[in-house]
Amino acid sequence: MSGSNLTILIIDESPERALLIEAALQEAGHRHIRIVSILNGLVRQIEDIAPDVIIMDLGNPNRDFLEHMFRLSKAIQKPVAMFVDQSSEQAMLDAIEAGVSAYVVDGLKRERIKAILDLAIMRFRAFEKLRQERDDALQALDERKIIDRAKGIIMRQRKLDEAEAYELLRKAAMTQGRRIGQIADAIVQSDSILQEKPS
Amino acid sequence: MIRITAGFLPLLDASILIAAHEKGFAEEQGIDLKLVREMSWANIRDRVSVGQFDVAHMLAPLPIAQNLGLSPLAVEMIAPFALGLGGNAITVSNAVYTALQSGNAAINGDAKLAGLCFRQLVEQRKVSGLPLLTLAVVHSFSAHAYELRYWLAASGVNPQSDVSITIVPPGLMADALALGAIDGFCVGEPWNSVAVAMGAGHVLTTKSSIWRSSPEKVLGLTRQWAEHNPELLDQLLLALHRSAVWCANAENVDELAGILTRSLYLDVPLEHLYHGLHGEVGHRAEGNAFLQFYHNAANFPWQSHALWFYTQMVRWHHLDLSLEGASRAKATYRPDIYRRALQSAGIALPGASSKVEGALLSPTHVPAQGGQLVLGPDGFFDGVAFDPDALQSYIEASPFYDALHKF
Numbered sequence: 001m002s003g004s005n006l007t008i009l010i011i012d013e014s015p016e017r018a019l020l021i022e023a024a025l026q027e028a029g030h031r032h033i034r035i036v037s038i039l040n041g042l043v044r045q046i047e048d049i050a051p052d053v054i055i056m057d058l059g060n061p062n063r064d065f066l067e068h069m070f071r072l073s074k075a076i077q078k079p080v081a082m083f084v085d086q087s088s089e090q091a092m093l094d095a096i097e098a099g100v101s102a103y104v105v106d107g108l109k110r111e112r113i114k115a116i117l118d119l120a121i122m123r124f125r126a127f128e129k130l131r132q133e134r135d136d137a138l139q140a141l142d143e144r145k146i147i148d149r150a151k152g153i154i155m156r157q158r159k160l161d162e163a164e165a166y167e168l169l170r171k172a173a174m175t176q177g178r179r180i181g182q183i184a185d186a187i188v189q190s191d192s193i194l195q196e197k198p199s
Numbered sequence: 200m201i202r203i204t205a206g207f208l209p210l211l212d213a214s215i216l217i218a219a220h221e222k223g224f225a226e227e228q229g230i231d232l233k234l235v236r237e238m239s240w241a242n243i244r245d246r247v248s249v250g251q252f253d254v255a256h257m258l259a260p261l262p263i264a265q266n267l268g269l270s271p272l273a274v275e276m277i278a279p280f281a282l283g284l285g286g287n288a289i290t291v292s293n294a295v296y297t298a299l300q301s302g303n304a305a306i307n308g309d310a311k312l313a314g315l316c317f318r319q320l321v322e323q324r325k326v327s328g329l330p331l332l333t334l335a336v337v338h339s340f341s342a343h344a345y346e347l348r349y350w351l352a353a354s355g356v357n358p359q360s361d362v363s364i365t366i367v368p369p370g371l372m373a374d375a376l377a378l379g380a381i382d383g384f385c386v387g388e389p390w391n392s393v394a395v396a397m398g399a400g401h402v403l404t405t406k407s408s409i410w411r412s413s414p415e416k417v418l419g420l421t422r423q424w425a426e427h428n429p430e431l432l433d434q435l436l437l438a439l440h441r442s443a444v445w446c447a448n449a450e451n452v453d454e455l456a457g458i459l460t461r462s463l464y465l466d467v468p469l470e471h472l473y474h475g476l477h478g479e480v481g482h483r484a485e486g487n488a489f490l491q492f493y494h495n496a497a498n499f500p501w502q503s504h505a506l507w508f509y510t511q512m513v514r515w516h517h518l519d520l521s522l523e524g525a526s527r528a529k530a531t532y533r534p535d536i537y538r539r540a541l542q543s544a545g546i547a548l549p550g551a552s553s554k555v556e557g558a559l560l561s562p563t564h565v566p567a568q569g570g571q572l573v574l575g576p577d578g579f580f581d582g583v584a585f586d587p588d589a590l591q592s593y594i595e596a597s598p599f600y601d602a603l604h605k606f
Contacts, residue, residue, distance in 0.1 A: 058242055058245070060239070061238045061239055061368045061371065062368065063239040063241040063242065064241050064338045064339075064366050064368060065366040065367065065368070067241055067271070067339070068338075068339045068366040071339065089249060089250075092245075092248070093249045093250070093251070096245055096246060096249050097251075101241070103271060
């Protein structure tokens with residue numbers, strides 16, 4: 001691959017995502033990749049690394065500081081531009097929607113950078129999807145527990161068996177147009193209020 | 200209803216945008232104003248540039264810097280409305296404050312006295328071989344960065360070599376001060392009051408003491424959006440104007456504070472918001488001179504403000520002085536759009552688009568269209584006036600300006 005002599009710096013507070021991007025770039029033949037997650041002493045690190053391309057997470061609250069550092073750094077004497085091509089609005093939009101900001105040291109060939117940016121965008125999206133799936137799974141787990149507790153309450157109060165209790169929940173959800181988890185949550189909460197001993 | 204998406208950072212001077220939504224001023228104009236809180240000015244700039252945000256709460260020098268090629272993006276921006284005047288302060292750590300007080304005069308919040316004490320401390324530290332003090336601002340191209348440097352230089356401290364200036368996001372300032380990572384900062388409210396409440400430092404002086412009625416945040420947007428949506432932009436400015444009048448009314452302070460404290464907006468306890476809203480930051484009781492939402496033509500985009508920022512960019516070697524650069528900086532501010540949008544609002548519109556900053560020593564009637572307009576006092580603490588028609592001589596006379604500087 002032609003991109004292998006470029007030095008790419010990844011600044012990311014999420015080490016998992018940084019590794020994901022690094023792996024993708026390595027696969028594409030890039031051998032000079034550096035990851036920084038702690039900003040202490042960053043100026044000297046940037047001088048040492050002398051990156052051609054910097055990839056950063058848009059969620060990083062220190063972006064204003066980092067851009068200031070790029071401006072001060074002797075290693076990045078040429079102007080730093082974001083994204084490959086100022087005229088390609090779609091590329092900029094894609095990157096920002098994926099949560100990526102990429103800084104390119106002026107003078108580099110556009111097509112070489114485009115490939116790097118595209119890889120970073122893909123990995124950011126993949127990471128976001130993983131995170132979303134994990135959040136969904138955790139939420140589903142929580143919901144499962146709440147539904148079990150609501151079933152227990154219904155079984156106790158209505159003297160029903162588990163299948164009947166679940167059927168009651170399901171019907172209530174259908175008629176109210178809400179999720180079973182939401183109905184279960186309401187039952188658990190009202191039960192806990194009613195169970196409270198008067199003080 | 201037409202949706203307009205606006206980005207903001209959690210600061211008191213986002214009030215006009217927030218109240219425009221919360222108090223229904225936007226809705227009255229047929230606008231569904233969607234507010235999105237952001238965590239950096241870089242994100243605000245990027246999201247406006249690519250069209251994810253239609254408009255945003257922006258540092259006044261940010262669109263100017265972008266139009267002058269100082270930003271990593273090359274999308275042209277404009278500023279047709281100022282989101283108020285003032286609102287910042289300079290806060291220092293307890294250690295620095297104690298050292299400053301050991302001098303001969305008691306700190307009272309006055310910029311001149313604070314500067315004198317600060318200079319003495321910097322000189323003492325130099326003699327004792329102590330390291331440079333580190334001061335933080337929120338962005339390289341911010342009113343904070345320029346007013347802090349102005350105050351230091353006019354006080355005899357060279358901001359390029361006598362102190363170290365770094366960048367910290369507003370919400371992290373108080374922590375950075377408490378941890379000793381920085382010795383002081385210049386930031387908008389409520390972040391000075393938060394640092395004081397944490398016991399991390401003391402307010403030294405205020406933006407309004409350095410430069411009365413000085414520019415701070417603007418409504419920033421791309422020129423392209425403004426040209427594609429002229430009527431919608433006029434409606435938005437009308438909504439913001441009504442919101443500004445509401446925010447400036449002392450009777451509404453409690454309600455405004457109650458809105459701002461919510462987790463959706465500033466997410467800062469109520470008591471920290473009142474200092475800025477009442478104009479009682481540090482030692483000074485400035486009242487509504489601390490942060491002006493409406494009075495004093497606080498929303499008018501004075502091109503002299505844009506040009507002052509431009510002189511400071513040249514002064515501190517962000518760029519070379521050029522006629523083209525000056526006219527580009529000036530054209531970033533759009534008083535023509537402000538007048539077009541508000542001609543039907545029944546308010547007095549300034550007749551001029553620029554003024555000599557520091558010329559008004561007391562409230563003065565100025566020529567205006569459609570009513571009476573009183574401006575001032577304005578001006579810098581060192582008594583130097585800025586004439587927007589004499590940029591070069593102003594820059595050359597600035598303390599610590601190095602005309603031979605090599606880029």
